[in-house]
Amino acid sequence: MTVSRPQPLLSVADLHTWIATDSGPVRAVDGVTLEVAAGEAVGLVGESGSGKSMLAKTVMGLLPDRAGTSGSVLLDGVDVLTASEKVRQSMLGPKVAMVFQDAGRALNPVVRIGRQITEGMVRHLGISGSEARERAVALLTEVGVPDPRRRLSNYPFQLSGGMRQRIMIAIALACEPDLLIADEPTTALDVTVQRQILDLLDRVRTTRGMGLVLISHDLGLVAGRTDRVAVMYAGRMVEEGPTDAVFDSPQHRYTEALLASTPSLDAPRARRMRVIEGALPDPRRPPEGCRFAPRCGAADAACGVPGADVLRDGVLGHRHACVHPVPLSGVGVPAGALAPADETRS
Amino acid sequence: MTIVDPGVAPPSLPSAGPKLPAPRERRSWLVALCAGWLGLVVLAAVLAPLLPLADYGAIAGPPRGKPELSLDGLLGYDVLGRSMLSRLIYGAQASLLVGVVSSLIAFVAGSFFGLLAGFLRGIVDTVVSFVTDTLLAFPPLVMLLALASVLRPSISTLIVSLSLLMTPTFTRLARANTMRWASREFVMAATNMGAGLPRLLSREVLPNVVPSVASYLPVVIAALIVAEGSLSFLGLGIPSPTPSWGGMIADGQDLISRFPNLVFVPAVTILLTVLALNIVGDRLRLRFGERGA
Amino acid sequence: MAGTGEAHLLTDADDTVLSVHHLQVEYRTPGGVVQAVSDVSFDVRPGETLGLVGESGCGKSTTGKAVLRLEKIAGGRVVYRGEDLAVTKRGTLRRLRRKLQMIFQDPVSSLNPRRSVRELVVEGLTIAGRPVAERREAADRVLVDVGLDPERFGPMYPRQLSGGQAQRVAIARALAIRPDLIVCDEPVSALDVSVQAQIVNLLRDLKDEHDLTLVFISHDLSVVRSVCDRVMVMYLGRICEVGDVDSVFAAPAHPYTRALLDSVPRRRAVGGFTGPALEGDIPTPLDPPSGCRFRTRCPLATDRCAEDVPEVRSVGEGHFAACHYAEVAAEAPLVPAAV
Numbered sequence A: 001m002t003v004s005r006p007q008p009l010l011s012v013a014d015l016h017t018w019i020a021t022d023s024g025p026v027r028a029v030d031g032v033t034l035e036v037a038a039g040e041a042v043g044l045v046g047e048s049g050s051g052k053s054m055l056a057k058t059v060m061g062l063l064p065d066r067a068g069t070s071g072s073v074l075l076d077g078v079d080v081l082t083a084s085e086k087v088r089q090s091m092l093g094p095k096v097a098m099v100f101q102d103a104g105r106a107l108n109p110v111v112r113i114g115r116q117i118t119e120g121m122v123r124h125l126g127i128s129g130s131e132a133r134e135r136a137v138a139l140l141t142e143v144g145v146p147d148p149r150r151r152l153s154n155y156p157f158q159l160s161g162g163m164r165q166r167i168m169i170a171i172a173l174a175c176e177p178d179l180l181i182a183d184e185p186t187t188a189l190d191v192t193v194q195r196q197i198l199d200l201l202d203r204v205r206t207t208r209g210m211g212l213v214l215i216s217h218d219l220g221l222v223a224g225r226t227d228r229v230a231v232m233y234a235g236r237m238v239e240e241g242p243t244d245a246v247f248d249s250p251q252h253r254y255t256e257a258l259l260a261s262t263p264s265l266d267a268p269r270a271r272r273m274r275v276i277e278g279a280l281p282d283p284r285r286p287p288e289g290c291r292f293a294p295r296c297g298a299a300d301a302a303c304g305v306p307g308a309d310v311l312r313d314g315v316l317g318h319r320h321a322c323v324h325p326v327p328l329s330g331v332g333v334p335a336g337a338l339a340p341a342d343e344t345r346s
Numbered sequence B: 001m002t003i004v005d006p007g008v009a010p011p012s013l014p015s016a017g018p019k020l021p022a023p024r025e026r027r028s029w030l031v032a033l034c035a036g037w038l039g040l041v042v043l044a045a046v047l048a049p050l051l052p053l054a055d056y057g058a059i060a061g062p063p064r065g066k067p068e069l070s071l072d073g074l075l076g077y078d079v080l081g082r083s084m085l086s087r088l089i090y091g092a093q094a095s096l097l098v099g100v101v102s103s104l105i106a107f108v109a110g111s112f113f114g115l116l117a118g119f120l121r122g123i124v125d126t127v128v129s130f131v132t133d134t135l136l137a138f139p140p141l142v143m144l145l146a147l148a149s150v151l152r153p154s155i156s157t158l159i160v161s162l163s164l165l166m167t168p169t170f171t172r173l174a175r176a177n178t179m180r181w182a183s184r185e186f187v188m189a190a191t192n193m194g195a196g197l198p199r200l201l202s203r204e205v206l207p208n209v210v211p212s213v214a215s216y217l218p219v220v221i222a223a224l225i226v227a228e229g230s231l232s233f234l235g236l237g238i239p240s241p242t243p244s245w246g247g248m249i250a251d252g253q254d255l256i257s258r259f260p261n262l263v264f265v266p267a268v269t270i271l272l273t274v275l276a277l278n279i280v281g282d283r284l285r286l287r288f289g290e291r292g293a
Numbered sequence C: 001m002a003g004t005g006e007a008h009l010l011t012d013a014d015d016t017v018l019s020v021h022h023l024q025v026e027y028r029t030p031g032g033v034v035q036a037v038s039d040v041s042f043d044v045r046p047g048e049t050l051g052l053v054g055e056s057g058c059g060k061s062t063t064g065k066a067v068l069r070l071e072k073i074a075g076g077r078v079v080y081r082g083e084d085l086a087v088t089k090r091g092t093l094r095r096l097r098r099k100l101q102m103i104f105q106d107p108v109s110s111l112n113p114r115r116s117v118r119e120l121v122v123e124g125l126t127i128a129g130r131p132v133a134e135r136r137e138a139a140d141r142v143l144v145d146v147g148l149d150p151e152r153f154g155p156m157y158p159r160q161l162s163g164g165q166a167q168r169v170a171i172a173r174a175l176a177i178r179p180d181l182i183v184c185d186e187p188v189s190a191l192d193v194s195v196q197a198q199i200v201n202l203l204r205d206l207k208d209e210h211d212l213t214l215v216f217i218s219h220d221l222s223v224v225r226s227v228c229d230r231v232m233v234m235y236l237g238r239i240c241e242v243g244d245v246d247s248v249f250a251a252p253a254h255p256y257t258r259a260l261l262d263s264v265p266r267r268r269a270v271g272g273f274t275g276p277a278l279e280g281d282i283p284t285p286l287d288p289p290s291g292c293r294f295r296t297r298c299p300l301a302t303d304r305c306a307e308d309v310p311e312v313r314s315v316g317e318g319h320f321a322a323c324h325y326a327e328v329a330a331e332a333p334l335v336p337a338a339v
Helices: A052-060 A085-091 A113-125 A129-141 A163-171 A191-208 A221-222 A243-248 A251-260 B023-051 B084-120 B122-137 B142-149 B155-182 B185-192 B195-212 B217-233 B245-255 B261-289 C062-069 C089-098 C118-121 C123-127 C132-145 C165-175 C195-208 C221-229 C244-248 C255-263 C301-305 C326-331
Strands: A012-018 A026-036 A040-044 A067-075 A096-099 A177-181 A210-214 A228-233 A238-242 C018-028 C031-042 C049-053 C076-082 C100-103 C179-184 C212-220 C230-235 C238-244 C314-318 C318-321
Touching: A012 A052, A012 C062, A012 C118, A026 A040, A026 A238, A040 A113, A040 A221, A040 C118, A040 C238, A052 A067, A052 A096, A052 A210, A067 C221, A067 C255, A096 A163, A096 C031, A113 A129, A113 A163, A129 A163, A129 C195, A163 A191, A177 A191, A191 A210, A191 C255, A210 C118, A221 A243, A228 A243, A238 A243, A238 A251, A251 C195, B023 B084, B023 B261, B084 B122, B084 B142, B084 B155, B084 B195, B084 B217, B084 B245, B084 B261, B084 C244, B122 B155, B142 B155, B142 B217, B155 B195, B155 B217, B155 C031, B185 C100, B185 C123, B195 B261, B217 B261, B245 B261, B245 C076, C018 C062, C031 C062, C049 C062, C049 C221, C062 C100, C100 C165, C118 C123, C118 C132, C123 C132, C123 C165, C132 C165, C195 C212, C212 C221, C212 C314, C221 C244, C230 C244, C230 C255, C238 C244, C314 C326, C318 C326
Parallel strands: A040 A210, A040 A228, A096 A177, A177 A210, C049 C212, C049 C230, C100 C179, C179 C212
Antiparallel strands: A012 A026, A012 A067, A228 A238, C018 C031, C018 C076, C230 C238, C238 C318, C314 C318
16 A cells, blocks of 8 residues: 555654564564554554564663664654664653553652653753643643642552553653553553543543554454554554454454454354464564464465565555455454354364 | 555564673573582582591691692691691581581571461461561671570580571561462462462472572571681680681781781682672572562 | 342242352451452352452452452351351361362462472362372363363473463363362453453353353453353442343443443444443542442432442342432433444
């Protein structure tokens, strides 16, 4: 698919990220290309080991010492992989900010909330401490923290999980980033609180016209609130396109299987759940060709050819990496409603 | 910005990998060296009677004699003309005996109390913790001096004193580890399968607690070898004529400026042994200390 | 939100495997005594899968552990085969407890890291002092039952297993002593979606093959809906609603159940959700609200809710709720998921 959008905010091209271990490099992200336009919400979906979090960490420069990268990550035209430490630091905050899964760990336990919010503003925006405080109060109001002035002098442990996640979002928003990366922002939260945080993310994104990368293992969570979605498996991107198109008519066999094996309140109750047999391949020695092939019912010899899993244009404006894409008969039918195949236990 | 042509197969991983920080395992030669030294010391101590050495109490050369090219005189002679090498090797017996046996006693006793306190909690924990904290609050030297003034100095009283000194430390370690493991769900699962207290303690908790507590043994042995040295220095160590490393330093201290080897030889031996114990201990802790998941 | 009352219990005790009356569990904390489970009654019918749902702090896990007496019971009765587990003697408890097994959320944490899989799965038989030959035969049998090759997995240690494999081992361990009932505490929450489905199917198959009854504790409503026959919703230590999965999910009678369902992200709903968000946070269990514990966040709450503790009462065939305004709550139709 030829990309006709104007200058993207974030442009990841052929990115490889690997972590050296004693038994060889773990290929966490392996040749991923992804673009996020200004103001666009993109979902990044995958199970553990898919490389979705590692991709975010690469963008944020949060990789461990043992990691290596190749390819390019252009943020507003600047390649963060080759940029100097100083340039990179100056972009974290005003250009891109991140919200983590575990706010309890991401916040500094011994520093007051107020200082954690204002710190970046003073450094990046060059405003005075008192002005930063005023802005912090406004931010906390925006993210729905009651009694914001008093909260500024609280420590993280004095707040509930949901409040801490709001504080983290406030910190991320402090320098008015163009792009917010939210890595499983609600996984540690209860469902009613998760709901509040998702609504909040939606709200700040639309009011600020901010780009959003929403990373999650939960398909339903990404589905309702993103423009486009990218599905990753074992370090590779397997499908990418407009969210509705991908979820309504998944073409990659993995996407289809993942959707079908996710229990949903909308699908009819099935006696058995559809399963994906087997387990993830060893990330040190991934199979040639399509990495999902060993677990795929439709796989044949063609799937094992190196390069079999390059992204190709599909229908409805999405791209997929499947040699034997799912036929389009399922359009308009909720994927979860497809008759569950009778699987045998592995 | 254009996208890289997606029709190109993913490149294989660049062969020149990232520059790796030397992983800890890279220094295994150092650990091997240390283990070798410890082996040598233990071997010498055990085989001392079989070695063609002069008796550690016998006059084998001139008093304060310089080192010479003979087995007995290799490290020189002490104030009375006894072979330094012989005394060093026999001294290893006493020093290691005191260090190892006291540590083991403290380890066993501490593990026992710590296990009970950490698993049963409640009143047992209160009592054990109180006694432990009280013992730890005593300055160790004061406690040893007090014990030495009550008990007749001998190897066994020294061992009793030193093991008493270290038991609270092991108790705390074992208690903390026990609490960590006792809250794990496999203990609950075993309870639910009808396991009684003895089985829970001996089969579920203890096997997990022992390695991490035992990994502190080398460090404690090292500390006690030094402690024995300090006590000898104060005249409270292993009574003469039995040689010990600390005792040798104490004997030679007055002559240190003119005959430095009298102090130097046992001091360096202690240094090397303690260093080796610490390095090996560190490695053991890395291996077994936090093996949780 | 009350959970006081027993209207939802079966009158004929013969029809239940396990019957819980006015269960009370308390924790002592530095801030005071917390009633983690407060006056909860329910029964478990033979062969069914009963779901316990709610958010953290609602007491669902504590309830699950308390019925096996893995938590200290502060009050109430837990009746299994005519025996009250809450007060029974140690010896009897040990014997009866073997019939009631548990599977935990973190499969890795629930396996002793120093035992091989083969030793782990027959732990219950080892404790019971069964002969080696019987144990070896049983180990092979249950490993095959849970879909693990005994030759390959038998000698492995927990750290060599993936999360899904470890959970299979935990299930095998529970199966080996032939229990009547298994309490599954968030058994798939720590697992990836694709593995989650494998474990759910496995539990379902084993339930049929071994005539098991399951208590399935989960925060995930979608999973509960696909696994359970009946469901019990809890909030802050009390029961909100009990009933058949179909009726509870189709027509929730308690405002909290409604709010829970509305909070699940839906692919096809406008805005991603089927209803309005619930305001605020769960109150501290140290000082729960008077009357109905949900009233501080409830859109329907009135003064009456602050005074009267609502009793569990029938709101339909096999459907019970503890809300003064259950009829009002049930009337408001669920916003249909727009297709």
